[in-house]
Each structure stands twice: as C-alpha cells, then as structure tokens.
Amino acid sequence: MFPWNYGFHFGAASYIFLGAFYTVLLVVATTIVNALWRANRDLSKGKVEDIRWHSDFHDLSAADRTCRHVLTGEFTSRECPHAFDCRQCETHARLIALHPPVHAAEAEEEIFGMSFPLDRMYHRGHTWARPETDGTVTVGLDDLGSRLLGTPDAVDLPQPGSRVQANGTAFRFHKREARVRVLSPVDGEVVETGGVDRGFFLRVKPLDGLMDMRHLLRDAEVKPWLMRELERLQLALTMEGASIPSLADGGVPVADIAAAYPHTDWDAVCGEMFLEP
Amino acid sequence: MIAETKKTPAARYGMSIDVDRCNGCGSCMVACAVENNVPPAASGATDRTGLTWIRVFRIDNGAEGSGRRSAFVPVLCQHCGKDAPCVSVCPQQAVDVDPATGIVGQMPERCLGCRYCMAACPYHARYFNWWDPTWPAGMEKTLNPDVAPRMRGVVEKCNFCHGRWHAAKAKAVANGKNEIDPADYIPACVEACPSGAIHFGKLNDPATETAQGARHPDSFRMLESLGTDPKIYYHSKKNWVREISSAPRPGLAKENARG
Amino acid sequence: MVREMAKEMDKEFMTRGVRRCSTPRFLLWLAPWVAMLLFGAYSAGLCLVKGLNQTNMDNRYAFGLWIFVDLTIIALGAGAFFTGFLLYILKFKELRAVINSAVVIGLVCYSGAMAALMVDVGQPLRAWFTFWYPNVHSMLTEVTFCISCYLCVLFIEYLPIVLKNRKLRDIPSFLVFEFELHKLIYVLAGVGTFLSFFHQGSLGGLYGVLRGRPFAFREGIFVWPSTFFLFIISAAAVGPSFLIFTTWLVEKITGKRLAKDRVFDLLARISGILLSVYVLAKTIDTLIWINRTSPALGFTASQYYDWKPFGTWILFAEIVLCGLVPALILLTPRLRAQRAWLIPAAALACCGVALNRYVQTVQTLALPTLSFDKFLSYTPSWQEVGTFLGVLAYGVLVYSFSFRYFRIFPEERELKTEVRLQQEEEPVLAGRF
Numbered sequence: 001m002f003p004w005n006y007g008f009h010f011g012a013a014s015y016i017f018l019g020a021f022y023t024v025l026l027v028v029a030t031t032i033v034n035a036l037w038r039a040n041r042d043l044s045k046g047k048v049e050d051i052r053w054h055s056d057f058h059d060l061s062a063a064d065r066t067c068r069h070v071l072t073g074e075f076t077s078r079e080c081p082h083a084f085d086c087r088q089c090e091t092h093a094r095l096i097a098l099h100p101p102v103h104a105a106e107a108e109e110e111i112f113g114m115s116f117p118l119d120r121m122y123h124r125g126h127t128w129a130r131p132e133t134d135g136t137v138t139v140g141l142d143d144l145g146s147r148l149l150g151t152p153d154a155v156d157l158p159q160p161g162s163r164v165q166a167n168g169t170a171f172r173f174h175k176r177e178a179r180v181r182v183l184s185p186v187d188g189e190v191v192e193t194g195g196v197d198r199g200f201f202l203r204v205k206p207l208d209g210l211m212d213m214r215h216l217l218r219d220a221e222v223k224p225w226l227m228r229e230l231e232r233l234q235l236a237l238t239m240e241g242a243s244i245p246s247l248a249d250g251g252v253p254v255a256d257i258a259a260a261y262p263h264t265d266w267d268a269v270c271g272e273m274f275l276e277p
Numbered sequence: 278m279i280a281e282t283k284k285t286p287a288a289r290y291g292m293s294i295d296v297d298r299c300n301g302c303g304s305c306m307v308a309c310a311v312e313n314n315v316p317p318a319a320s321g322a323t324d325r326t327g328l329t330w331i332r333v334f335r336i337d338n339g340a341e342g343s344g345r346r347s348a349f350v351p352v353l354c355q356h357c358g359k360d361a362p363c364v365s366v367c368p369q370q371a372v373d374v375d376p377a378t379g380i381v382g383q384m385p386e387r388c389l390g391c392r393y394c395m396a397a398c399p400y401h402a403r404y405f406n407w408w409d410p411t412w413p414a415g416m417e418k419t420l421n422p423d424v425a426p427r428m429r430g431v432v433e434k435c436n437f438c439h440g441r442w443h444a445a446k447a448k449a450v451a452n453g454k455n456e457i458d459p460a461d462y463i464p465a466c467v468e469a470c471p472s473g474a475i476h477f478g479k480l481n482d483p484a485t486e487t488a489q490g491a492r493h494p495d496s497f498r499m500l501e502s503l504g505t506d507p508k509i510y511y512h513s514k515k516n517w518v519r520e521i522s523s524a525p526r527p528g529l530a531k532e533n534a535r536g
Numbered sequence: 537m538v539r540e541m542a543k544e545m546d547k548e549f550m551t552r553g554v555r556r557c558s559t560p561r562f563l564l565w566l567a568p569w570v571a572m573l574l575f576g577a578y579s580a581g582l583c584l585v586k587g588l589n590q591t592n593m594d595n596r597y598a599f600g601l602w603i604f605v606d607l608t609i610i611a612l613g614a615g616a617f618f619t620g621f622l623l624y625i626l627k628f629k630e631l632r633a634v635i636n637s638a639v640v641i642g643l644v645c646y647s648g649a650m651a652a653l654m655v656d657v658g659q660p661l662r663a664w665f666t667f668w669y670p671n672v673h674s675m676l677t678e679v680t681f682c683i684s685c686y687l688c689v690l691f692i693e694y695l696p697i698v699l700k701n702r703k704l705r706d707i708p709s710f711l712v713f714e715f716e717l718h719k720l721i722y723v724l725a726g727v728g729t730f731l732s733f734f735h736q737g738s739l740g741g742l743y744g745v746l747r748g749r750p751f752a753f754r755e756g757i758f759v760w761p762s763t764f765f766l767f768i769i770s771a772a773a774v775g776p777s778f779l780i781f782t783t784w785l786v787e788k789i790t791g792k793r794l795a796k797d798r799v800f801d802l803l804a805r806i807s808g809i810l811l812s813v814y815v816l817a818k819t820i821d822t823l824i825w826i827n828r829t830s831p832a833l834g835f836t837a838s839q840y841y842d843w844k845p846f847g848t849w850i851l852f853a854e855i856v857l858c859g860l861v862p863a864l865i866l867l868t869p870r871l872r873a874q875r876a877w878l879i880p881a882a883a884l885a886c887c888g889v890a891l892n893r894y895v896q897t898v899q900t901l902a903l904p905t906l907s908f909d910k911f912l913s914y915t916p917s918w919q920e921v922g923t924f925l926g927v928l929a930y931g932v933l934v935y936s937f938s939f940r941y942f943r944i945f946p947e948e949r950e951l952k953t954e955v956r957l958q959q960e961e962e963p964v965l966a967g968r969f
Contacts, residue, residue: 014670017672024685024727024731032692036716039716042712048708051711268949271553319589326594366745368674370671389666392599395595396749399748399749399906401906405588409587431658431659501834503834522907523907524834525907
C-alpha cells in the first residue's frame with residue numbers, strides 16, 4: 001500500500017487518485033463531525049426549542065409564513081425571514097416607526113362572533129400574552145384556539161420553575177386523535193400553571209427586566225389576521241375532507257369545533273392552526 | 278510481488294509451438310495439472326467450468342468429406358507483453374508482468390475473485406475456481422510440495438511453472454552462478470510432450486530454438502491485431518492453420534476453423 | 537385492547553395529515569416481499585457457502601445476471617445524485633417534492649448492488665484488498681472506491697429523512713443533529729455529484745478499456761474511453777425517468793397523488809433533453825466504432841451481429857426504440873403532459889439503459905474472440921435469480937417502510953384536496969347522463 005512496500009508501484013497517478021479519494025472522505029467526515037459538534041453545542045446552550053421552532057417554520061407552507069405586514073396591507077406579499085420573531089426584524093422596526101400602531105379605540109373586541117380583548121397581545125400560534133401589574137405575563141389560548149381545543153382529553157403543562165421561550169413550546173394537549181404543542185408567546189420562567197377552566201394556562205416571569213413583546217399582534221392588526229386564520233381553518237377542514245358551510249358568510253365556529261366534525265383528522269387541523277407541520 | 282533482479286540481465290521467456298507436430302494426445306494438459314496441483318474436476322463441472330491451464334483445441338479447415346483436415350492447437354496463457362490486458366484491470370494488483378522473466382504472474386492469495394481479468398483476456402486463458410479444491414483420498418500423495426494450491430473463488434492460470442524457475446534459481450545460486458541453466462528450467466508441458474511440439478526458452482536470446490522458431494516466416498501469434506504482444510508463437514506450414522491468428526469470421530465459417 | 541394500542545402506537549410514528557393503510561393491511565403487503573427476501577437470502581447463502589458453482593456462470597461467462605443487474609440498478613439509482621445536484625446546486629426548487637424519494641431509491645439501489653457484488657466475488661472477505669493494494673490504473677478500483685464512498689454519502693443523506701420522523705424528532709439530540717446536518721446538505725450533494733460522475737463513468741470505462749474485447753473497446757479522451765462519458769450521460773438521463781416511473785407506481789399502489797404535475801413535467805423535460813444528447817453521442821460513437829476502432833483491432837463490426845441471436849436489431853432497439861423514441865415523447869409538451877404517454881416513455885428509457893448495460897456485459901462475453909471459439913449461451917441459475925429477487929424485495933421493503941413512516945413526498949398533503957375534488961366532481965357528472 002505504501003510507497004516503501006516491496007515492489008509496490010506508486011506513481012503520479014497513485015497520488016492523484018488516492019489523494020482525490022482521501023480528500024473526499026475527509027470532506028465527508030469533516031461535515032459529519034462539524035454537524036455533530038454544532039449539535040452538541042446547541043444542546044449545551046439549550047437551543048433545542050429554538051431549533052424545533054425553526055425546523056417547524058421551515059416546513060410550513062409558504063402561505064403560512066406570511067409576514068404580519070402583509071396582513072395589514074403594508075406589503076402585497078412577503079415571507080417572514082425571521083420565523084415570526086419580529087424582535088430581530090429591521091423591516092418591522094422601520095414600519096412601526098413609519099406607521100405607529102392604531103389607537104386602541106378604533107380596534108374591535110368582537111370579531112366574527114369571537115372575543116379578542118384589547119388588553120392582551122396575540123401570538124400567531126393562537127395564544128395571548130397579558131402583562132400583569134406585578135411584572136409577570138399571563139399566557140392563554142385565544143378564542144379560536146379554545147374552540148379548536150374544545151374539551152381536551154389531556155393537557156400537558158410545564159412545571160413551575162421551568163423555562164419557556166418565545167416561539168418555543170408552551171404546553172401540549174391531546175384531543176381525540178390530535179397531539180399538538182402550543183407555542184409560547186413570550187420568554188420567561190413559569191411561576192404558575194392554570195387550565196382550561198381557569199381562563200389561562202401559564203403565568204410567566206421575565207428572566208431579565210421587561211418583557212419584549214414587539215413580535216406579538218395587537219389592536220387593529222388582529223382583525224385582518226383573524227380573517228386570514230378563518231380562511232386557513234376552512235382550507236384545513238376542506239383538505240381533511242370535511243364538507244362545511246362556508247365560514248366567510250357569517251357562520252360562527254361553535255364552542256367545540258371538533259364535535260361538529262367527528263370524522264375529520266383533528267390532528268391535521270390542529271397542526272395546521274397551531275403552526276406545527 | 279516479484280523482486281526486480283538487477284544483477285542478471287532480464288530474460289524474456291516464451292514458447293514456440295509447432296502445431297504440425299501436435300497430435301492432440303493431451304499429455305501436456307495432464308502434466309500441467311500434476312505439476313501445478315490442479316484439482317480434479319468436481320462433480321458437476323463441465324468443459325466450461327473446469328481448470329485447464331493448458332488446453333488443446335481441435336481445429337479443422339472447414340472442408341467436408343475427403344478434403345477435411347484437422348489440427349490440434351494447445352492454448353495456454355499467452356504471457357502478453359508489458360501491456361497485458363489482464364494486468365491493468367486487476368483492482369488489487371494481483372497480476373503483474375515480471376520484468377526479470379517476462380512471465381505474467383497471478384497472485385491467488387490476493388485475488389478477490391472479481392473475474393474482471395477473465396473478461397479482459399481474449400485468449401480465455403484464465404480459469405476460475407468455481408469449487409473448493411478436493412482431492413480423492415490417497416491422491417494427496419501426488420501433490421507437488423513446491424506449488425501452493427489455490428482456494429475456491431480465485432482466478433488461476435499458467436505461470437510457466439514458476440515453481441521450477443525458483444528451483445532452478447536456487448540451484449544456480451547454490452552453484453555460485455548468476456544465470457540459471459536452461460536445462461534446469463523446463464515447464465511440465467514442454468517436458469511431457471511426446472512429439473516435442475513445444476519449445477520453451479528465452480525469446481531475447483537469438484541462439485535458442487524458441488527464438489529461432491519465433492522468427493520463422495511460418496510463425497504467427499494469436500490475435501496479433503489486438504496489440505497484446507504475446508510470447509507464445511505458433512508455427513505451421515499450412516496456410517489454413519495460420520489463419521487462426523486472426524479474428525473469428527462467422528460468415529466464412531465454412532473455410533475457417535471450428536472449435 | 538393490545539391491538540388498539542399497537543395501532544395507536546403505529547399511528548404516532550406517521551407523518552401528520554397523511555393517511556396510511558391500517559397496520560394489518562401493511563403487514564399483508566409486506567408478507568410476500570419478506571418471503572422473497574428470505575428466498576433471496578437462502579439463494580445467496582447457498583452461493584456463499586457452497587461456492588459460485590451454484591450459478592451458471594463459467595469461464596467464458598465470467599459475468600452474468602448479477603453484474604448486469606448491478607450496472608442497471610446503479611444507473612437507475614442515479615436519480616439520487618442527479619436530483620440532488622439539480623435541487624441543491626442548481627436550485628430547481630420544484631424537485632423538493634421528489635428528492636426524498638430519490639434518496640431512498642438511490643440508497644436501496646446502491647446498497648442492493650453492493651450486497652449482490654459481495655455474493656458475486658469469489659472471496660468477499662478480501663474486499664478490503666482493493667483499498668489496501670489499489671491499482672489506480674484499473675477502472676474497477678475506481679468503481680470500488682467511488683461506490684463505497686457514495687454509499688456512505690447516501691446513508692448520511694438518508695439519516696435526516698429518518699430523523700425527521702414525527703416521533704424520533706421529539707428526541708432533542710436527533711432534532712438538533714438533523715437540523716445542523718441539513719444546513720450542510722449542499723456539501724453532501726456536491727460530493728455525491730462528484731463521486732457519481734466518476735463511478736457512473738468508470739462503470740462504462742470497465743468495458744471500454746478492454747483491448748481484448750473489440751466489441752466493447754472504445755477510444756476516448758486521455759485514459760477514459762467514450763463509454764465513460766456515455767454511461768454518465770445515460771445514467772443522468774435515466775435517473776429522472778426512473779423517478780417518474782417509481783413515483784407513478786407508488787401513486788398507483790397507494791391510491792394517492794404524491795407530486796404535482798409540474799414536477800413530472802420538469803423531470804420529463806430534463807430526461808428528454810439528456811436522452812437526446814445521449815442518443816446523438818451514442819450514434820457518433822457507434823459510427824466511429826464501426827468504421828475505425830473495431831477494424832483497427834482486426835475485427836469487422838458487422839461480424840458481431842452475425843452471431844445469432846444478437847442481430848443488428850439490438851443496436852436499433854437500444855438507440856432508436858429505447859432511446860430516440862422516448863426522448864422525442866419526453867420532449868413534446870403535449871405528450872408528456874398525459875400519463876398514458878409519459879409513463880411508457882419513461883419505462884422505455886429505463887429499458888434502454890438496461891439493454892445498454894446488457895450489451896456491454898453479457899453480449900461482450902458471448903461473442904467469440906479466438907477464431908476457433910464457439911458461440912456459447914448462458915441462462916442464469918435459480919440461485920442467481922433468487923439473489924436478484926432478494927435484492928428487489930429488500931428495496932421494496934425499505935421503500936415501503938420509508939413511505940409509511942417518513943415524509944417521502946412533501947406535496948402529498950397539499951394534493952389530498954385535489955383528489956377529493958376530483959372524486960366529488962364525478963358523481964355530479966354521472967347525474968347528468
């Protein structure tokens with residue numbers, strides 16, 4: 001094998017050939033080792049939730065990744081480049097400076113028969129975050145999310161003291177065949193857990209200072225977003241084979257939508273609406 | 278691998294086979310098998326799966342009735358020149374052309390059994406061990422201790438009785454000589470041939486009978502047009518025999534040779 | 537109760553939003569393939585234990601069914617590297633719909649070919665000799681190195697598909713590793729393309745360099761005979777066709793739509809263009825071979841086709857029937873838009889490549905070289921056929937398993953609506969007449 005071996009002929013062709021192959025092997029090995037090392041680093045830095053969300057976001061269809069500013073008509077079409085984390089987005093900062101948020105009085109509370117109170121901010125995964133006077137933030141499911149959840153078979157809440165991340169997992173639930181995780185709107189440490197009957201799911205304390213909630217929807221943004229969400233729900237139900245009267249002509253979703261569609265794949269519908277592909 | 282001997286000038290061993298003398302007796306085939314520990318054919322072996330390092334073919338001139346003439350041609354590894362087709366194709370470098378002797382050597386210990394060399398050889402001179410070698414009880418006493426038998430799944434072929442070359446070399450060294458005595462190195466088939474049809478010797482030594490036979494105008498090599506530069510020269514006075522050196526012509530089967 | 541639990545667990549591993557047949561039905565589908573695999577294992581076992589005398593190969597037919605099948609499935613599995621190249625390097629985004637399927641097919645083809653090769657060689661345990669004593673002038677060394685490296689690359693490309701399984705993804709280390717690996721996928725795609733280029737080529741070079749076989753021998757550029765380049769082009773041409781064919785087949789078997797029409801259209805166009813290039817190159821090469829290369833070695837080309845049953849019909853079939861005809865169909869937009877034209881064209885292209893590999897392996901060995909050779913024939917033994925069937929069964933099993941639990945066709949979910957709408961339209965039409 002080696003040049004000094006008895007009678008083995010090692011010429012220029014040998015160097016080129018073997019050189020090429022061992023280079024290729026080296027490249028492949030380096031790639032794997034690199035991936036492993038980075039993965040290890042991610043694990044030790046606790047970036048699992050972050051990566052889970054980025055991976056999920058990448059797998060969403062293009063229509064589901066629309067920028068919030070398309071919903072409010074500022075763009076005709078734009079895909080979110082930051083996985084719905086508007087805190088990082090320069091365009092969002094610029095647009096907020098150009099078009100300051102609409103006055104609260106012009107926003108509506110009752111939209112399409114569902115209640116979207118103005119005292120809280122909404123996450124695109126159908127959770128809301130309400131800042132409390134003691135500096136904590138209450139997290140709950142919005143009206144549409146609650147109707148999708150209906151009476152769940154099980155809700156898997158995090159332990160008090162554990163951390164949640166914005167766009168990470170807040171809690172999980174089981175409903176019929178659905179097994180879905182719900183996204184957290186905020187970062188922080190869980191101080192209290194609630195439940196379906198208590199009107200909220202989590203109370204979260206920010207880790208350092210104030211809670212940054214620029215990435216959440218509020219006031220006049222909510223109605224166009226919700227309109228889109230109802231269209232998405234209709235599409236999801238159609239895809240899963242439900243023949244339904246159109247919701248756009250004024251029908252209101254019932255309190256437990258799943259009960260109205262007993263043969264529909266509820267796992268698929270919830271996955272669609274709670275942004276878990 | 279074979280050592281490059283720098284002290285002795287390189288030999289180019291070859292053969293000159295007189296087809297007119299060959300009577301098809303097959304002694305060469307038997308002697309070769311005995312010398313080289315070729316196992317007897319396993320049950321189920323056919324003429325296409327047997328091991329015959331040298332094999333005598335019968336050819337005829339294609340004429341019918343009284344005009345028909347036959348001849349016998351022993352075919353073995355032609356020990357092609359430095360660009361032997363089987364050398365460059367072996368993925369494990371198990372084949373090489375020995376610069377000291379010109380012999381195309383096969384290393385069964387290194388052979389993977391991929392049979393690429395068999396596809397490459399136009400002379401069908403390479404044989405594969407389709408079975409494990411077995412000798413009937415008692416026959417193992419006839420085995421030649423100087424030659425290693427081959428295992429199942431490897432290729433083997435004529436190597437000009439290389440074991441005899443080693444013995445001749447050892448003898449020459451013991452006698453303090455550089456070159457081996459030609460009388461000491463005679464392959465088994467050459468020795469066995471009753472009509473002396475096969476001559477073996479150094480082609481690059483003009484004095485040898487082999488070299489003279491090779492230079493004769495009636496000499497030919499098989500498939501010379503392929504550029505393999507083989508070291509086996511065949512010799513015949515008959516035109517129709519000399520035609521076997523060229524490519525097969527199925528359309529002209531009547532006039533040409535049939536296996 | 538246990539059955540219910542088993543079904544529940546099975547469902548948890550399936551991708552969200554897609555329907556898969558029930559567990560008992562899946563096991564029923566698997567059963568004959570498992571039986572075939574066991575038969576294949578038995579046949580291969582016989583060959584490994586008793587020796588290659590179990591096959592009908594002999595000293596004249598040193599290569600037989602296995603080598604022919606290996607070459608064909610490696611050419612068909614070329615879809616893996618070529619689709620990867622088109623998607624990750626040339627950014628043909630539509631091919632995202634079929635890349636996973638291509639990777640699984642590639643993995644199955646290459647690993648199956650390697651398995652068959654290990655049975656084919658006389659001493660499989662010496663396989664590492666090629667790596668330790670490499671003969672860099674031999675095409676087979678090149679093939680061995682390239683295919684081994686490429687098989688590793690394919691395993692690594694298959695890994696993210698496995699790790700993205702719904703349940704496995706919940707394991708943090710799997711999730712994170714898959715994410716990081718996917719970021720570097722273009723490196724693997726590039727390496728895969730480089731390796732595939734060379735091994736598809738060297739497989740062609742295997743026969744093109746044989747001076748002792750004027751039927752196969754070709755001139756070329758530097759150390760590479762023309763068959764080197766012809767094999768690359770034909771493999772690249774037939775990879776997309778095979779993808780078309782297998783996607784359609786899976787659609788038929790599962791009763792689902794798995795890829796949008798524009799994906800089929802793109803694959804057909806690419807295949808058609810490359811197939812045309814191949815037909816042109818092959819025609820030129822054949823003419824040079826007939827008029828110059830073969831006569832220079834003392835063998836006239838017409839004589840090859842005098843040996844029955846290999847007549848000139850084989851050349852015609854290879855170049856025109858299975859080359860030019862599918863190329864023209866695939867290049868015609870109106871024809872390739874209809875499945876009734878597209879699928880047979882793709883299948884014909886695949887047959888063309890199979891025929892080409894057959895000609896290079898079996899026909900080369902069948903034709904005599906010595907003037908007193910006889911023309912001999914060869915039929916594979918049942919053990920050889922059994923081993924091949926085992927490889928086929930292995931492929932179907934791996935693919936079935938992958939299809940059931942992994943997201944092989946990302947567009948499947950979107951396309952569910954279209955199937956339903958079509959089904960809803962039909963009753964309306966029926967009512968009219």
